[in-house]
Structures are given as structure tokens and as C-alpha cells.
Amino acid sequence: MHLRDGLQTHATVRQRYDHLVENGALQRDGAQERIADRLDRLIHDIADKRIARKSSALGWLFAGRRQTREPVKGLYIHGGVGRGKTMLMDFFFELVPVRRKRRVHFNDFMADVHDRIQKHRQARKEGTVKEDDPIPPVARALADEAWVLCFDEFAVTDIADAMILSRLFSALFAGGVVLVATSNVAPQDLYRDGLNRQLFLPFIGLIERNTEVLALDSPKDYRQEKLSRMPVYLTPDGAAADRAMDEAWAAVSKGAETEEAIALKGRRIAVPCAAGRAARFSFAELCDAPLGARDYLAIAERFDTLFIDHVPVLDQTRRNPAKRFILLIDTLYDKKIRVVMSAEAAPEKLYAGRAGVTEAFEFDRTASRLIEMQSKDWLAEWEQRHA
Numbered sequence: 001m002h003l004r005d006g007l008q009t010h011a012t013v014r015q016r017y018d019h020l021v022e023n024g025a026l027q028r029d030g031a032q033e034r035i036a037d038r039l040d041r042l043i044h045d046i047a048d049k050r051i052a053r054k055s056s057a058l059g060w061l062f063a064g065r066r067q068t069r070e071p072v073k074g075l076y077i078h079g080g081v082g083r084g085k086t087m088l089m090d091f092f093f094e095l096v097p098v099r100r101k102r103r104v105h106f107n108d109f110m111a112d113v114h115d116r117i118q119k120h121r122q123a124r125k126e127g128t129v130k131e132d133d134p135i136p137p138v139a140r141a142l143a144d145e146a147w148v149l150c151f152d153e154f155a156v157t158d159i160a161d162a163m164i165l166s167r168l169f170s171a172l173f174a175g176g177v178v179l180v181a182t183s184n185v186a187p188q189d190l191y192r193d194g195l196n197r198q199l200f201l202p203f204i205g206l207i208e209r210n211t212e213v214l215a216l217d218s219p220k221d222y223r224q225e226k227l228s229r230m231p232v233y234l235t236p237d238g239a240a241a242d243r244a245m246d247e248a249w250a251a252v253s254k255g256a257e258t259e260e261a262i263a264l265k266g267r268r269i270a271v272p273c274a275a276g277r278a279a280r281f282s283f284a285e286l287c288d289a290p291l292g293a294r295d296y297l298a299i300a301e302r303f304d305t306l307f308i309d310h311v312p313v314l315d316q317t318r319r320n321p322a323k324r325f326i327l328l329i330d331t332l333y334d335k336k337i338r339v340v341m342s343a344e345a346a347p348e349k350l351y352a353g354r355a356g357v358t359e360a361f362e363f364d365r366t367a368s369r370l371i372e373m374q375s376k377d378w379l380a381e382w383e384q385r386h387a
Contacts, residue, residue, distance in 0.1 A: 011095070012036075012040045012043070012095065013036040013037075013039045013040050013043070013088060013091045013092055013095060014033070014036045014037055014040055016091050016095075017032065017033065017036045017088070017091070020254070025250070025254065026084075026254065029084070031079075031083070031216055031217055032083075032084045032088065032216065034214075035077060035084075035085075035088050035214060035216055036088055036091070038075065038212070038214060039075065039088060039089075039091070039092040039180075042072070042074070042075060042092070042096075042178075042180070043092065043095060043096050043097070045072050045073075046072055046096055046097070046098060046148065046178060047097050049072055050097065050098070071173065071176065071210070072176075072178045073178075073210060073211060073212055074178045074179035074180050074181075074210060074211040074212070075179075075180045075181070075211055075212050075214060076154070076179070076180075076181050076183065076187060076207055076211040076212070076213045076214070077089065077180075077181065077182050077183070077214050077215075077216055078182070078183045078184065078185055078186050078187075078213070078214070078215055078216070079184070079215055079216035079217055080184065083216045083217075084216065084254070085182035085183075085216050085276075086152050086153075086182055086256060086275060086276035087253075087254040087256040087275075087276075088216075089103075089150055089152065089180055089182050090103070090256035090258060090275075091256065092150070092180060093148075093150045093180075096148055098147070098148045100144075100145060100146050100147050100148070101146050101147075101148040101149070101150070102145065102146035102148070102149055102150065103150040103152070103258060104149075104150070104151065104152070104260075105151070105152050105153055105260060105274075105302065106151045106152065106153055106154045106155065106181070107153070107155075107302065108260070108261065108262060108263050109151065110158070110161045111263035111264075112263060113138060113142075113164070113168065114160065115263070115266070116134070116138045116141065116142075117134045117135070117138055117164075120134035120137060120138060121134055135164065135167050135168055135171060136171055138168070139168055139171030139172050139175065140171070140175065142172060142177075143171075143172055143175035143176065143177050146177075147175070147176055147177050147178065148177075148178050148180070149172070149177055149178070149179050149180070150179075150180045150181070151179070151180070151181040151182070152181075152182055152276065153182065153183070153184075153276070153277065154181040154182060154183035154190075155183060155184065155185070155190070156190050156191040156194070156200070157191070157194070159194065159195050159196065162191050162194055162195075162196070162197075162199070162200045162203075163196070163199060163200075165200070165203040166200070166202040166203040166206060169203065169206055169207075169210075170206060173206070173210045179207075179210065179211055180211075181211070186213065186215070187204045187207045187208055187213060188204060190203075190204060190207075231244070231374075232248075232338070232339065232340045232341065232373070232374055232379070233340075233341050233343065233347070233370065233374045234340075234341065234342040234343070235342070235343045235344065235345060235346055236343075236344060236345070237310055237311070237312075237342050237343055237344045241342040242309075242342065244342075245307060245309055245340065245342050248307070248340050249273070249275075249278075249280055249307055249340075252275055252276075252278045252305060252307075253273070253275030253276075253278065254275070256275055257273045257274060257275045257280075258273075258274055258275070259271065259272060259273070259274070260274040260279075262298050262299065262302055264294065264295065264298050265294070269291070269295055269298060269299065270285075271299075271302075272285060273307075274303070277302075277303055277304045277305060278303060278304070278305040278306070278307070279299070279302075279303045279305075279306055279307070280306075280307035280308075280309070281306070281307070281308055281309070282308070282309045282310050283308060283309065283310050283311045283312065283321075283325070284310070286308065286324070286325075286328055287321040287324040287325045287328060288321050291324060292324075292327070293327055293331065296327060296328050296331040296332075297331055297335075300331050300332055300335040300337050301335070303337070304337055304338065304382075304386060305337065305338045305339075305340070306332060306337055306338070306339050306340070307339075307340045307341070308339060308340070308341045308342075309341075309342050310342060310343075310344075311325070311341055311342065311343035311344065311350065312343075312344050313344045313345050313349065313350055313351070313352050314350060314351050314352070314353065314363075315351065315352045315353035316353040322351065322353070322363070325366070326362045326363060326365075326366050329366045329369055329370060330365075330366070330369070332373075333369045333372075333373065336381075336382060336385065338373075338379065338382045339370075339373055341370075347366070347367040347368075347370035347371050348367045348371075350363065350366075350367065350370075351363035351366075351367075
């Protein structure tokens with residue numbers, strides 16, 4: 001441990017993990033400890049590689065040519081939801097002594113890759129670049145930006161992703177990129193039953209050669225165990241509700257929250273607080289902002305638990321936020337998303353506008369859905385789906 005700006009920090013993943021255990025924020029778990037120790041060894045390997053580069057007489061001359069380095073083997077950590085994979089990877093990301101590093105949800109990374117490929121093809125058409133194949137220059141640019149790459153929720157469902165992953169990551173690994181990934185499935189189960197899966201199989205071998213595959217096989221889902229005992233609709237809004245929301249969020253995030261952005265049709269939806277498959281927004285960020293059905297659907301596809309702070313009582317003077325809130329709850333309900341919410345009033349009293357207006361009729365459905373989404377049956381079904 002050491003001090004930074006007067007605050008105690010932790011030099012290793014294991015130290016940070018032990019500190020949370022000692023403070024009662026975590027239960028000690030042997031499987032998590034083994035992953036923490038392995039992440040620390042990887043930090044050591046990466047630090048040694050940086051030192052070796054700087055101490056080499058030719059290191060400075062060829063500093064930009066990462067292909068001259070001996071490869072450092074990354075980690076692929078898989079296991080069920082709520083086992084602590086994302087928390088441990090985020091500790092690693094914070095502590096690894098590298099400036100050019102990137103932590104991103106895998107789907108957002110691939111959306112970025114496809115955008116870059118499209119821009120390269122357009123530039124090739126305009127004659128501003130010479131390479132016909134967009135994969136090598138895209139991989140070079142990605143490796144230049146970050147040579148330690150951390151993926152959360154590694155899963156392949158899109159055939160467009162599946163068809164380019166082997167070539168893309170062959171180039172990234174050749175460029176010295178070190179991968180740390182979390183996933184709910186082992187590499188052999190990626191893209192299972194996907195279209196033309198035989199074309200995807202070389203990528204599995206590539207992952208197994210360039211990372212150490214580790215199972216985080218803790219028998220408990222600690223996140224659900226703690227959160228299942230907490231209320232999911234907190235009213236009235238105020239200091240007590242804020243404390244309860246913070247406690248519930250801490251149970252999900254375990255202090256490993258990050259900012260994120262969801263790529264959508266050439267723009268990005270800001271996610272102020274994300275932790276694995278959970279995200280936290282204020283009402284204002286979701287409903288005062290000019291978001292629509294496609295945005296809410298993208299959020300629901302990325303996350304399975306959504307925290308929403310400070311939902312106010314609405315009326316016809318806030319017609320657009322009311323319409324967005326109705327649409328948001330409809331989307332989360334249809335996608336079976338668990339919602340934890342603090343609100344100014346009970347669901348049936350959240351709309352105080354004139355009777356007879358469209359929003360008043362529609363809000364009856366919203367209130368009914370909010371009540372159902374608090375029920376034991378709804379939450380039990382959610383937990384069963386995510387077991």
C-alpha cells in the first residue's frame with residue numbers, strides 16, 4: 001500500500017481485494033483470490049516488459065515497433081454472472097502501469113471496429129489511402145492507441161463480428177497487444193450454433209494460444225444474494241432513498257464502476273456509471289435528454305439491471321420527459337430488465353397531470369408495470385433467467 005494525494009491506495013489487485021474483505025464489502029472467496037493473484041502476475045509481466053524495452057539500447061530507437069517485443073500472454077476469465085469477474089478486471093485495469101490501455105465492453109469495441117472499417121473503405125474509394133484490405137490498418141491504429149486491451153462481457157452473436165475476429169486479432173496479437181477478457185462462457189462455447197461457425201473456429205485457437213483461460217467457478221452469485229434482500233422501488237425521494245440506492249449499487253458494482261458509451265448508428269449514448277451488466281442513470285440523463293426508442297433498446301440490450309435515481313412526479317408541463325419515461329419503462333418491461341429506482345411518489349401517483357390527456361392514459365400502464373416489476377414473481381423470474 002502507498003499514499004497518493006493523502007489517500008491510501010493499493011499497489012496490487014490482491015491488496016485491494018483484501019482491503020474490501022477486511023472492510024466487510026466482500027466475502028473472502030478462494031476462486032476470486034486465485035484470479036486476483038494471477039492478475040497481479042500479469043501486471044508484473046507487463047511492467048517487466050516495459051522496463052526491458054526502456055533499458056534496451058535499441059528500445060528507444062524501435063519504441064513504436066511493438067512487434068519486436070516478446071509476447072505477453074493475457075487472460076481470458078469466464079464464469080457465471082455475479083462472481084466478481086468484472087470487479088477484478090477493473091482492479092487490474094486501474095493498476096496496470098500502462099498509459100496506452102483501453103477498457104471497453106466487447107460489443108462497443110466491435111461497433112468501433114466496424115465504423116473504422118467503413119471509414120477506411122470510404123477513404124479507399126476516395127483515393128486517400130492505398131490499402132484495399134481495411135483490417136491491417138484498422139488493427140495497427142487500434143494497437144497504437146492501446147496495447148493493453150480489457151474486454152468486459154466477451155460474447156459473439158453477430159456473424160459480421162465472427163467473420164473478421166480471427167484476422168483482426170491475429171494482427172492485434174502480432175502487434176504486441178495484451179488481452180484481458182471476461183465472459184460468461186469458455187472460449188470453446190463462443191458463437192456456439194452460430195451461422196458458419198466453422199469459419200469462426202480459428203479465432204478460438206487464437207484466443208487459447210494468446211491468453212491463459214481461467215474459470216472463476218465460485219458457487220455463489222454474491223451480487224444477487226445481497227441485492228435480492230433490498231427493495232427495488234424507493235420512495236419518497238430524499239436522503240434515505242439516496243443511501244439505499246447507493247447501498248444497492250455498491251452491492252452490484254463492488255466499487256468497480258466505470259463510465260461507458262454505447263455506440264449507436266454513428267453516435268454514442270453516454271453511460272455515467274456501469275459495472276458489468278448493470279448501469280446507473282438519473283431520471284434527467286434518461287428522460288430529459290433527447291433519447292428515443294432506439295436508445296432505450298440499446299441500453300436494454302447492453303444491461304440487464306438498471307438503476308434510475310430521482311424520478312419526479314410528472315404532469316403536462318413536462319410532456320416530453322413523461323413520454324420518454326413511458327417509453328423507457330415499456331422497453332425495460334418488454335426486455336425483462338430489473339429496475340432499481342428512487343422516486344418522488346408511488347407508481348400510481350407519479351403522474352399528476354390532467355385526466356383525459358394521452359399521457360394520463362398511458363401512465364396507467366406505466367404504473368401497473370412498475371408495480372409488477374417490484375413483485376417477488378418478477379424478481380424471482382429475473383434471477384432464474386440470470387442464474
